[in-house]
Amino acid sequence: MKKWTPYLLVSPYILHFAVFVAFPVLFSVVLTFHSWNIISPMQYIGLANYKHLFKDRLFWQAVWNTVRFLLVHIPLQLIVAIVMAELLNRTVRGASFFRAAFFLPVIVSGVVVTILWQQLLSFNSGLLNRLLAALSVPRIAWLDDPAVAMYSIAVMATWKNVGLYIILFLVGLQSVPMQYYEAADLEGATNWQKFRFITLPMINPTIFTVVVLSTISGFSLFVEPYIMTQGGPMNTTLSAVMYIYRQAFQYYHMGYSATLGFCFALIILFVVIIQRRYVEQEV
Amino acid sequence: MAEVILRHIAKAYPGGPKVIKDVNIEVKDREFVVLVGPSGCGKSTLLRMIAGLEDITNGDLLIGGQRINDRAPKDRDIAMVFQNYALYPHMTVYDNMAFGLKLRNMASDEIRQRVTNAAKILEIENLLDRKPKDMSGGQRQRVAIGRAIVRNPKVFLFDEPLSNLDAKLRGQTRIELQKLHRDLQATMIYVTHDQIEAMTLGDRIVVLRNGDVLQYDTPLALYNQPANLFVAGFIGSPPMNFLPGRIVNSDKKVSFESTGGLVRIDLSTSIHRTALASYEGREVTLGVRAEHIREQSIGLSRDNYSAEMDTLIDVVEHMGSEILTYFTIEERRFVAKLHGGATVTFDQPIALFWEVNKLHFFDTQTEQAIR
Incomplete structure (x- = not known):
């Protein structure tokens, strides 16, 4: 083997990493100190982008909107995924069918799912409001009421993604040795006590993984509000990523957009560190 | 309770x-x-x-x-x-x-x-x-x-x-x-x-x-x-030795004869002789524990052991207080637990004695003990 053979073997990855990861990250850091609209040359403006960011109320509203989305999306996702995984973990007839069925939305295109849900949640012709009307319950403006719109999107996003987390929890549940439950049976534990004192602590690593994955995917919320509400009503469904996208590709504020992206990445990192501490201690 | x-x-x-x-x-x-x-x-x-x-x-x-x-x-x-x-x-x-x-x-x-x-x-x-x-x-x-x-x-x-x-x-x-x-x-x-x-x-x-x-x-x-x-x-370590054979009753003397004819043990002093007599001509399996095969007859009355049997030692394991001695009879591996002080040498002939009253017999077909 020649001396350079190992380098040759890892070169495709290094090349990919350099072009698609390292360069964009470094370039975006450089961009945060510049003003650039793609066409004109970059102009160094020091910390002006950062100063502007702290005064930009719409950005902070978008961050808050995203947090509101996460506050519903993550617990809902966790609870639904754990409960469904528990049910699917039992040896019931058709378990394989249900496992596949629940995973299906994950592999369907986000745009398709979003359009489908837009129809379902439509104020006048949506299936959900028709059902409410049939029950003589007043219709709800699922996507037009500022107090409701973001939560409707959160439920939809949960439906779309929960299949993946069900699979993760199923794997977690199946890795808990049967003997722990048998020992608990002899100790006199009820089903709930077995779940609370054995299952939950034993699937703690999976819970952490799911919380982090859904936090990161939740923070990158874009397709759903972009198609369903375009950030409205009254910017209540404007997500942080959507705002960054607008700054970059509608207003061509590339430098400012990079600053927003950089700052937002730090916020995500901070949240994940907090989650890690909390989940590891409490669950 | x-x-x-x-x-x-x-x-x-x-x-x-x-x-x-x-x-x-x-x-x-x-x-x-x-x-x-x-x-x-x-x-x-x-x-x-x-x-x-x-x-x-x-x-x-x-x-x-x-x-x-x-x-x-x-x-x-x-x-x-x-x-x-x-x-x-x-x-x-x-x-x-x-x-x-x-x-x-x-x-x-x-x-x-x-x-x-x-x-x-x-x-x-x-x-x-x-x-x-x-x-x-x-x-x-x-x-x-x-x-x-x-x-x-x-x-x-x-x-x-x-x-x-x-x-x-x-x-x-x-x-x-x-x-x-x-x-x-x-x-x-x-x-x-x-x-x-x-x-x-x-x-x-x-x-x-x-x-x-x-x-x-x-x-x-x-x-x-x-x-x-x-x-x-x-049950037992080393496990019991087994040897298939049949019961022979000649001249009013009950004895065991191994399938290959190499081993013949007079059972007229055995506590099981009456039960064994009814098995005349039938196939039985003899069982003997390793410690009931001895290299010398000291301490045993003449009635209690069979005629000595010459055999060649295959393997010797010195355990300190005892010696596990392996030998072959009619293609079956046997082990005897001999006293630690016994003189046993690999590949050398040795005279071994079987304690007649410690022998076990089993019906080869039903595998049940004969008593």
């Missing part, structure tokens, strides 16, 4: 054959009974049926005189020590031991007292704050026993609890388990595949094969009067 009675107990999985067939066992109050047998004989299944972790297909299971077939495991007042200990990895030793008591809403002072007492008995007081991953196999083993003790159950069940320990620790823990049984005065049922564990621990031993009880008796009875060929071969 915590006697355990298994009456016509059977177990079959849906669509499958019976894995436990008509088992009848009575375990007396405070008795230590060992279920022993090779892998797949049904011993663990039987224990799990007593625990309530497996359904009973047929028969009655009684603990303390009450039929408990349909009672949930928690309502049977039993505790079980699992093969892999089943200690909850996220709990400390204290929490592991206190878990069952907490579930029963016992007062925390009482819990503390019970856990501390059990920890004292098992000498694990200094481990109470540790988690299972920070302990050795032997320490985990003690915690698993401690978890059973704190509940103060009627019956203790052990499912191969020593199988994950090394040989030295296994020996030590065996002694401690005996002591524990004496101190707790509890009924214990213990599963193992290791016949040495069974012999050293059990007041009585149940030998199982393919879901059948082959013999249920005291360790010495199993050793000295095995009911069948399987028990004879399974």
Whole structure:
């Protein structure tokens, strides 16, 4: 083997990493100190982008909107995924069918799912409001009421993604040795006590993984509000990523957009560190 | 009273054959009974049926005189020590031991007292704050026993609890388990595949094969009067030597003749001669334990040993106090446990004697002992 053979073997990855990861990250850091609209040359403006960011109320509203989305999306996702995984973990007839069925939305295109849900949640012709009307319950403006719109999107996003987390929890549940439950049976534990004192602590690593994955995917919320509400009503469904996208590709504020992206990445990192501490201690 | 009675107990999985067939066992109050047998004989299944972790297909299971077939495991007042200990990895030793008591809403002072007492008995007081991953196999083993003790159950069940320990620790823990049984005065049922564990621990031993009880008796009875060929071969280390042959009755003298004709043993002084006489001409299997083959006849009266037999030694294992001497008769490997001072040399002829009254005979067809 020649001396350079190992380098040759890892070169495709290094090349990919350099072009698609390292360069964009470094370039975006450089961009945060510049003003650039793609066409004109970059102009160094020091910390002006950062100063502007702290005064930009719409950005902070978008961050808050995203947090509101996460506050519903993550617990809902966790609870639904754990409960469904528990049910699917039992040896019931058709378990394989249900496992596949629940995973299906994950592999369907986000745009398709979003359009489908837009129809379902439509104020006048949506299936959900028709059902409410049939029950003589007043219709709800699922996507037009500022107090409701973001939560409707959160439920939809949960439906779309929960299949993946069900699979993760199923794997977690199946890795808990049967003997722990048998020992608990002899100790006199009820089903709930077995779940609370054995299952939950034993699937703690999976819970952490799911919380982090859904936090990161939740923070990158874009397709759903972009198609369903375009950030409205009254910017209540404007997500942080959507705002960054607008700054970059509608207003061509590339430098400012990079600053927003950089700052937002730090916020995500901070949240994940907090989650890690909390989940590891409490669950 | 915590006697355990298994009456016509059977177990079959849906669509499958019976894995436990008509088992009848009575375990007396405070008795230590060992279920022993090779892998797949049904011993663990039987224990799990007593625990309530497996359904009973047929028969009655009684603990303390009450039929408990349909009672949930928690309502049977039993505790079980699992093969892999089943200690909850996220709990400390204290929490592991206190878990069952907490579930029963016992007062925390009482819990503390019970856990501390059990920890004292098992000498694990200094481990109470540790988690299972920070302990050795032997320490985990003690915690698993401690978890059973704190509940103060009627019956203790052990499912191969020593199988994950090394040989030295296994020996030590065996002694401690005996002591524990004496101190707790509890009924214990213990599963193992290791016949040495069974012999050293059990007041009585149940030998199982393919879901059948082959013999249920005291360790010495199993050793000295095995009911069948399987028990004879399974109990004892080194295992019993076997030699097929037939009973010959000539000139009113009953004798055994091996199939190849190399061995002929006069049985006219045997305590089993009457029973053996009725087997004339039929195929039997002779069984002899390694220690009942001797290199000299000192200490044996002429009536008690057969005519000497010359053989060539294949392998010699010096164990210190004894010598395991291997030789071949009619293509069957034999082992004799000779005194440590005996002069035995590899590949040298030696005269060996068989103690006639210590020989066992089995019907080759039914495998049952002839007595």
